[in-house]
Amino acid sequence: xxxxxVLLVDDDHEICQMLSVLLGAxxxxxxxxxxxxxxxxxxxxxxxDAVLVxxxxxxxxxxxxxxxxxxxxxxxxxxxxxxxxxxxxxxAVMKAGAIDYIVKPFRHEHVIRAIRCxxxxxxxxxxxxxxxxxxxxxxxxxxPSQTISHLAADVRRVAHTxxxxxxxxxxxxxxxxLAKVIHEASPRAKQPFVVMDCGAIPETLLESELFGxxxxxxxxxxRYKAGQFKLAQQGTLFLDEIGNMSLxxxxxxxxxxxxxxxxxxxxxxxxPVDVRLLVASNQDLSRAVAEGTFREDLYYRLxxxxxxxxxxxxxxxxxxxxxxxxxxxxxxxxNKTVSGFSKGAENLLKNYSWPGNVRQLxxxxxxxxxxxxxxxxxEHIQLHSLNSKKGEVEIISLxxxxxxxxxxxxxxxxxxxxxxKVLTEVLExxxxxxxxxxxxxxxxxxxxxxxxxxxxxxxxxxxxTENKTxxxxx
Ligand SMILES: Nc1ncnc2c1ncn2[C@@H]1O[C@H](COP(=O)(O)OP(=O)(O)OP(=O)(O)O)[C@@H](O)[C@H]1O
Numbered sequence: 204x205x206x207x208x209v210l211l212v213d214d215d216h217e218i219c220q221m222l223s224v225l226l227g228a229x230x231x232x233x234x235x236x237x238x239x240x241x242x243x244x245x246x247x248x249x250x251x252d253a254v255l256v257x258x259x260x261x262x263x264x265x266x267x268x269x270x271x272x273x274x275x276x277x278x279x280x281x282x283x284x285x286x287x288x289x290x291x292x293x294x295a296v297m298k299a300g301a302i303d304y305i306v307k308p309f310r311h312e313h314v315i316r317a318i319r320c321x322x323x324x325x326x327x328x329x330x331x332x333x334x335x336x337x338x339x340x341x342x343x344x345x346x347p348s349q350t351i352s353h354l355a356a357d358v359r360r361v362a363h364t365x366x367x368x369x370x371x372x373x374x375x376x377x378x379x380x381l382a383k384v385i386h387e388a389s390p391r392a393k394q395p396f397v398v399m400d401c402g403a404i405p406e407t408l409l410e411s412e413l414f415g416x417x418x419x420x421x422x423x424x425x426r427y428k429a430g431q432f433k434l435a436q437q438g439t440l441f442l443d444e445i446g447n448m449s450l451x452x453x454x455x456x457x458x459x460x461x462x463x464x465x466x467x468x469x470x471x472x473x474x475p476v477d478v479r480l481l482v483a484s485n486q487d488l489s490r491a492v493a494e495g496t497f498r499e500d501l502y503y504r505l506x507x508x509x510x511x512x513x514x515x516x517x518x519x520x521x522x523x524x525x526x527x528x529x530x531x532x533x534x535x536x537x538n539k540t541v542s543g544f545s546k547g548a549e550n551l552l553k554n555y556s557w558p559g560n561v562r563q564l565x566x567x568x569x570x571x572x573x574x575x576x577x578x579x580x581x582e583h584i585q586l587h588s589l590n591s592k593k594g595e596v597e598i599i600s601l602x603x604x605x606x607x608x609x610x611x612x613x614x615x616x617x618x619x620x621x622x623x624k625v626l627t628e629v630l631e632x633x634x635x636x637x638x639x640x641x642x643x644x645x646x647x648x649x650x651x652x653x654x655x656x657x658x659x660x661x662x663x664x665x666x667x668t669e670n671k672t673x674x675x676x677x
Contacts, residue, residue, distance in 0.1 A: 205232035207252035207322050207336075208343065212242040212268065213284065214261050218307075222255065225311055226318065239263030243271055246279070248524055250342030253321050255314075257284045258296065266299050273300045280321035284309070337362065337388050344384070345377060345561075346521025350513050354381075361508045362388035367460075369445075369505055370483040372512030374643065375562030375632065378483040379443060381512060386439040391479055394438030399431045402444030402638040409452055411468045414459075420469025432465045432476045439479045445505070446484040446491055447638060453498045460504050480505070486642070515560040519553040525561060526552050529568035530579070541572050545580040555586060559632040566631065623658045626651075630660060 209231050211219045219235040226233050234249075236242045238261040246254065254272060258265035269281050283296040283304040296304050303317045338355040345351045361368055362385050370378040379398065386396040404412055411420070415430030431440055448456065459465055460480070464473035482505055484491075491497035515522060526544065534541055544552070548571075557563055571583040626640070633639035641651040655661070 206230040207318070207339065208232045208234070208250070209318060210242065210245060210251050210254045211235045212237075212239070212254065212260055212265075213257040214238060214259075215257070218257075218284075222314065225314060229315055231318065237261070239265075239268045242268055243275075246272055247275060248347065248520065248527070250339065250347045250524075251279060252336075252339055253318055254279060254281045255284060255318070256281060258286075266296060269296065269299050269301055282317050282321055337384065340384060340387075341381075344380060346518065346524040348518050348520045350518055351521065354510065354512070357508075357510045358385055358388065361385070361510075363390060364508075365479050366507040367480045367482065367505050368507070369488060369509040370481065370512060371488065371509060372485065373514050373558075373560055374485045374639065375560035376512040376514060377561055378485075378512055379441065381510065382439075382441040382443075382481045382483065385481060386441070386479075389439065389479065391438050395435050396439050396441065397431050397435035398441045398443065400443040400636070402447045402642075403636050406449050406452065409448065410455065413456075414465045414467050416468035417470045420467070424469065427467075430465065430467060432459070432478055433474065435476075435478045437477055439481060442480065442482045444484060444639065445482040446486040446488060446497060447642075450496070450498060453501045457498065457501045457504060460501075515557040515564060516555070522552050522557070522564065523549060525564055526568050529565045530572065533569045533572040536569075537572055539572055539576075541575050541577065541579060543578055545578050547581045548579050548584055551581050551584055551586075562634075563632060622654070623660065626654055626658065627660055630655070 206229070209226055211222050211233055213219050213222075214237045216235075216237065219237070223233040223235060234245065234251075236245055240262050242254070242256070242260070243263075256265045256268055260268065263271075265283055269283065272279055272281050280302040281300070283301045284307055285296065285304055286307050302321045305313050305317050337359050338352065341351050341355045341358065345354070358381070368385060370381055372378055382398075383396060386392060399412065401409065411428070411430065413430045413432055415428050415433055416424050418424060418427050459476070462473070463477070464475050466473045488497055488502055488506070492499050492502050515525075523544075526549075530541060530543070533539075552564070552567075559566075567584055567586060568579070570585055571579045574583040574585075625644075629640045629643055630637070633643065637651050637655070638648055641648045644651070
């Protein structure tokens, strides 16, 4: 993980390269640009920790760029580079709002000191355990928008505590990713981070998975097996899809949380556990409590702090930022050199409702990379079965949200081929997680299972869970 991301702006390519090598050696990530307009565009659409700008750059002066940056991003520290002959510039740049300046030719230690100080000044007020700068890290991973800054403020507030946190938000908004960031920013950062998807594990296996089992606990248990609580000892346990647990199992979890001990299956001695718990759900847990499917006492025990992850729709800056990241990632994965998005494609991405959120955006960009050779245009972005096209089911127009329509409605309105298409798409969205797919379509697990079998639909990830025997899972 880099210690900070710095934009270098100078039309002298050699200086940029030298700075990249120098800063890279001190753990910084750098991006080089050679003129004012490109720099401004980059700053508007990306998260950065600092900018290093020469006073003389093509198509606008360094000071003009500085002023624009201060207007757009007042908290972003800008360090100016001036020549010997232009020491008078130094006074001007400081007056204009630069956080520091360095004079060319510069000594390496001066550059590093200036960057370090700039970052410290701007990060003051948010010191974190574990060395992770939450705000910077979240912007880097989730996008440059104000919404992410608010999210970072919540994470900063709770990360250093041992509070249990409930992460709620639509599917694919990044709840798992956020759980990892909370762990990384906590005093437990160097201890294990263990993830358990309660939606992917059959209820009958939950107990042994979470609490472990003793040798001889059941046929085939020929050795002791530690559960996820034990594996997360002194670290963090992230329980995804907590709303999926039966009421009976919720009671067992409540006991563990109250007593801070676990009882492995077949064991007769409770073992102490020291684990920080994070849980996630894409259902509204308070509604589940009202409906009687989630225990109220467990809800209050878990809900020491809650964070709501915003949906992707409407966050146009984040959409384009993430799409760009996924373009770079997919280019690498496929050995392609697709250079960017056309204006039309950008508009399509910004205006789509993204019911599957970041997960869906990532898949759409990956597909587009496969279909495109130079630039991604609207034609390459396939939102087909989730979008309304002539003759196809208008899933989005039904409500704009996956959760709000049921498979029954779709069946009534459409043919079997549409049903097949919807199932394939939802299974892809949930990365083969059938329990999640069932919830999204508001049908029970058995129905999904039967339908998938009927249409012969499978997903690579399904095969893994499907073919698992008890001993595989253990
Ligand atoms: N900020 C992000 N950057 C890169 N990929 C992301 C980001 N957020 C989400 N993803 C992608 O979307 C997928 C879903 O993310 P994640 O599992 O964190 O979401 P979630 O809210 O927990 O979803 P669910 O409720 O369906 O479990 C991930 O596999 C990842 O590929």
